[in-house]
Amino acid sequence: MKLDARSAARILRDPGALRVILLHGDDTGLVRERARTAALAVAPDLDDPFRVAVLDRDAPERLEEEVFALSLTGGRRVVWVRDATDAMTAPLKHCLGQASDTLVIIEAPGLTARSRLRTLVEGHAEAAAIACYPEEGRALEASIRQMLAAEEIRIDPDALSWFAGLLGPDRAATRGEVEKLALYAGRGGQLSLDDVRACIGDAAGVSLEDAAFAATAGDRAAADTAIERALAEGTSPIAIARSLLSHLHRLRRARLAMDSGQSRTDAMRALRPPVFFKRTEAFGQALSLWTADRLMDAAEQTQSLELDCKQTGAPDLTLCRRHIARLAGTAMMLRRDR
Incomplete structure (x- = not known):
């Protein structure tokens, strides 16, 4: 069966009678995190070799052996398959045809909608397929709140909005930044916008902000430097497009x-979150150059950039560099025409 986001959270915490959980989608960090959550729900000690077996994509022939192995110490077993492909379909189908209480957790981020493995799992009553795609907007903010709430940490709304705007599409990277904030705040703490900026001021997202502010203010040299720094820090082109x-x-x-x-x-004061005081000059310069119509055109071009970057084989790094250069060039032209 296919699960939606709300049902997925409940199932991952308590798989119940499910025998297979298939995790697929673009966010490999979220795939791994959800696999770990499901495994811990059944086997609290993931280092227990009698209850947890980890297989890679090249070991489909071992699946049946591990599924029907006995737990010598008692308790339900977990077979955790990583980077699975359709080659796992036949052995999994054979396992589902026989009785077993072992939970099979399959990480398969690269599966397509027509995958035979997905078709098998989505059509079986004792199996669940969960899509793991990058979170954004309110969904991302809700996840950040939930992670911080686990440490009894509160975050101000403007701080949450600013922080979520910096994050890329990978859940593992998001959790790493949230853990940094949790360590900074301490259990039971409160995070303001200044706290968040102080804590992650060296993150790649700041380079993204530098690129966006410099480009729209017409500072080509600073924009080029900032985008190169962001790319060198591992920021994805899609995150760059969303930040812009x-x-x-x-x-x-x-x-x-x-x-x-x-x-x-x-007008600047009314924005939420407010413009950071160190960036008010660049933001004000951009406001004096761009009209609302030109900004809408630039936004539509940036949306096209994100779509282009998602195409298989696209030269996404080059596309990002060129887009930043075009924004800066437009701002420079507007400055000359004033």
Whole structure:
């Protein structure tokens, strides 16, 4: 059967009578995290060789052997398969045709919608398929809150919004940054926007902000330097596109407020989260250059950039560099025409 996000969380905490959990999708970090959650629900000690067996993609012939092995110390067994392909379909089908209480957890991030393995799991009453795709927007913010709540840590709304805007599409990287915040705040602590900035000021997301602010202000040299630093730090092109899009939308909201009669200062103050004081000059420069219509055009081009970067084989790094250069070039042209 196929599970939605709400059902998935419950099943991962308590698999019940399920015999197979298949985790697939683009977010490999989320795939691994959910696999670990499901495994711990059945076998609290993942280092116990009598209850937990880990197989790789090249060992489909061992699946049946491990599924029907006895737990010498008692308790339900877990067979954890990593990087699975459709080669696992036939042995898994054979296992499902026989009685067993072993839970098979399969990590298969590369499966397509037409995969035979997905078809088998989605059509079986004792198996569940869970899609693991990158979170964004409110879903990402909810996950961050949940991770921090586990340590009884609260985070201010503007801090949460700013922090979520910096994160890329990989769950493992997100959890790493959240753990850094938790260590900074301490159990039971409270995180403000200044706290979050102080804690992750060296993160790749700051390079993204540097690139976005410099490009829209017409500082080509600074924009090029910032985007190269972000890419060198491992930031994904999709995260770059999303960061740029968020920045352009914030600029457009402020520009529309100015067009309706607000002063530039008041329009910037009204944004949530507020513009960081060290970036108000660059943000103000961009507001003086760009019209609301031009910002909308730039946002649409940035959305196209994200779609292009998702295409298999696309030169995504080159596309990002070129897009930043175009934004900076447009801002420089607007400055000359003033």
